[in-house]
Amino acid sequence: MAPKAVVGREAVVRAMEQYYESGGLQDSSQLPRARYTILKESGMSVGDIARAECVFGLALNGNSVPAAFWVVWDVFSDAAVLSRVRQEVQGFISTAQNTGEGVQTLTLDLRRIKEALYLHAVIHETLRYRARGTGPRMVLEDVIISSNACEYHVEKGSTLILANESMHHDTAVWGPNADTLFPDRFSLGTRSPPTAFVALEGDPTSAPESLGGxxxxxxQDLSNMARENLPPLKKVMVDVAPRKGTENVVWRYVL
Structure with missing residues (x-):
């Protein structure tokens, strides 16, 4: 069954094995290093870990790509938000003038991007506002949950399925503007209960003011309830062009 898919998967598995054997993890982020260490200590072979990472990659890309789309949408569709993000990131850019051709080299230090507090706040708010999907939780002890006039006895060992959208739009937690995209929500120093925010996607109900109207x-495409982050329902066609004043710019990035 599915011979082409099997061949493709095996090619990815071999590539992952070569990645591990060549020491690729040394230059990776903390996440793949931690996963490899835990799985290896659990007795899994390198080949089995490579297969597990193939599946993990599907979930990672399937959620990260739609999340990135909505962050870009929410930033670029609001002129005020875009201006603040650009101003903040500008502090991480250094300029060098190339000789002879009048071309500037701009270097963005991505190591400092974690200092972009407003950008991080916008990302968090996008994930909160567009929350979809569900999250399973294992009940560790018997508990009684009260809701209005009802009580529910949940036994230890049960599995609860949480609706992320309901959690992220609860006015008792997020205030009366819970159904509104508010980019400053996470930058005002207020803290929400740690269990009230699950960084996932959601369904928009309003169109923000944009740069051009x-x-x-x-x-959002709701056809796959297993996905945590949902892609756009319709294609979004854009024209990509250099911003005015950046026509003679070459970008470099420091990781």
Whole structure:
């Protein structure tokens, strides 16, 4: 069954094995290093870990790509937010003038991007506002949950399925503007209960003011309830061009 898919998967598995054997993890982030260490200590072979990472990669890309799309959408569709993000990131850019051709080299130090507090706040708010998907939780002890006039006895060992959208739009937690995209929500120093925020995607209900009038929300594809982050329902066509004043710029990045 599915011979082409099997061949493709095996090619990815071999590539992952070569990646491990060549020491690729030494230059990776903490996440793949931690996963490899835990799985290896659990007795898994390098080949089995490579297969597990193939599956993990599907989940990672399937959620990260839509999340990135909505962050870009929410930043670029609001002129005020875009201006603040650009101003903040500008502090991480150094300029060098190339000789002879009038070309500038701009270097963005990505190691400092964690200092971009407003950008991080916007990302968190996008993930909160567009929350979809569900999250399973294992009940560790018997508990009684009260809701209005009802009580529910949940036994130890049960599995609860949490609706992320309901959690992220609860006015008792997020205030009366819970159903509104508010970019400053996470930058005002207020703290929400740690269990109230699950950084996932969601369904927009309003179109923000944009750089050139009003952007029409493409909606979200709800056909796959297993996905945590949902892609746009419609294609979003854009024209990509250099910003005015950056036509003779070459970008470099420091990781």
């Amino acid at each position: 009003r952007w029409d929300e493409p909606g």
